[in-house]
Amino acid sequence: MSTLTIPDPLPTPEEDSQKLNKAFKGWGTDEKSIIEILGHRTAAQRREIRDAYARLFNQTLVDSLRSELSGDFGRAVVLWALDPAERDAILAHEVLKKKGYRHMCVIVEIACASPPDHLISVRQAYSSLFNSSLEEDIIDYSTGHHSLTQLLVRLVSSYRYDGMYLNEDLVDSDADDLYNAIKMGQQEPPIGLINILSTRSIHHLKASFHRYQQKANGKSIYEDIEGNKNYDHELKSIMKCVVCCIASPEKHFVEVVRNSIVGLGTDEDSLTRAIVTRAEIDLKNIKEEYKIRYKTTVNADVIGDTSGDYKNFLLTLVGSAEP
């Protein structure tokens, strides 16, 4: 569920655009107004504002934001102002410029913690923004970890059935296959395991993971991946990310937020990504889960670790401290 609050009555997209343009003008930028407007509009409303702004000022809103704002605040607002599919395409492209598979979890989030039609829109946006397909860029990124590359390519290429129909026999045999594949002690995940994780519906996979746990005397597939001594660190971390994004995206994002806060310094990119991408999806559930798990609130941790406009913007998206 979304954490956004929308004003009533709602200004027209033209009024919002005028106010935003005014906020960009003059001696300093009026960050407060930008937060006040964009932080309280849904994706559909932001699209209407983008359209109106381009009509009125002959420039895109995102370009204006990019030139007026900077730092973590600027990055967060720009990501928020973008069309969600374009935003995810840009996040995926950024990851493919970084070194190290550990960043690839961002791509897993897009592939496994989003509805199938959103993933398709991301691939379409990626292709028109970057003149290549997301999957070929993943392959070209490959630095030798072939099975990991294949897993990622197959996950981003999926268009899973999105309904509730379930074939119980298939759930059962997939649970067996997953169990055998993970227990088999191979260094690489066999193709059968990749096939299952990348083509079955989320509803089906959740049922298979549940069935897995029954077969494994209470041990979850997540724990078995964690305990698998044959998988290297990178494979293990991506496989855990896959399973978590499929089984329970909110639990995955609880970890993303928490890990961005704890330790030395704040990982602003991860914190921004989690809050911006999930605000309209399940941030309410993430906040509840966070409170149960860490006995503190997302709000309190954001306040403790960030400051200024960046803090104010994140808190606007996060909404009230009491769920």
Place this chain on the structure above:
Amino acid sequence: MSTLTIPDPLPTPEEDSQKLNKAFKGWGTDEKSIIEILGHRTAAQRREIRDAYARLFNQTLVDSLRSELSGDFGRAVVLWALDPAERDAILAHEVLKKKGYRHMCVIVEIACASPPDHLISVRQAYSSLFNSSLEEDIIDYSTGHHSLTQLLVRLVSSYRYDGMYLNEDLVDSDADDLYNAIKMGQQEPPIGLINILSTRSIHHLKASFHRYQQKANGKSIYEDIEGNKNYDHELKSIMKCVVCCIASPEKHFVEVVRNSIVGLGTDEDSLTRAIVTRAEIDLKNIKEEYKIRYKTTVNADVIGDTSGDYKNFLLTLVGSAEP
């Protein structure tokens, strides 16, 4: 280019629907009117007729056609009346009920001889019609030919970049990789070859195939696959289909039409598929290519091998004998 001819002035979708409904009523079905109307309407116009028909008669046009028509004629008209993405989803589903990989070329056509956005629409239609993803059904179909299954899954999962940007270095290195992979003498196509064929843009692949031929002293990739003694018959036939659908779909469909005609009996399903699915895409080019290659026309071969309403309907879609 399309072979369709559209009347001017064009009747409204409501008028067409009324006439179609009248054609279904009374003692016999008026096949001539059905051909006269539907055979002269574009996909967009047929969609409007479907919408109007459903509004006016509280029944879908496709259901009416299915209950009124039968045989090869009925099958052809129903396929023609369907939304093109839904039609291809149904064709793919039919193939996955048949025995033998030789039928899989239908799936390759959908994956490699259609624009990326059409392939996505087919997958969406497949998922809503059949409660599963196209790719999982291909995997579940697998009867042991794993590399062929992987190739097919990867091809249907592709969302290729559809523009004209070309990276010449990549074209060159892909040509090398294709050459080495096919010349290497393995029984299975290596994953690198599958990666290239399933993720690169059609424009890029055409350039790579051209470069391949230069490297191979004039031998085409098609000929090298044909001459590869390590590939079994099924793999060879599907790989040739892939390369042909990418390099030159019209040449592929020239063969589909010709093979459906020559020999004992007519393969009506293939003939129907080629004409119905390509009429609005490249049937004009297919006809020209056919004439050059076989010194006869598609029209003459259709007249020679089919009869009655089926013949009349196909000829309506094929258009004039002189291109």
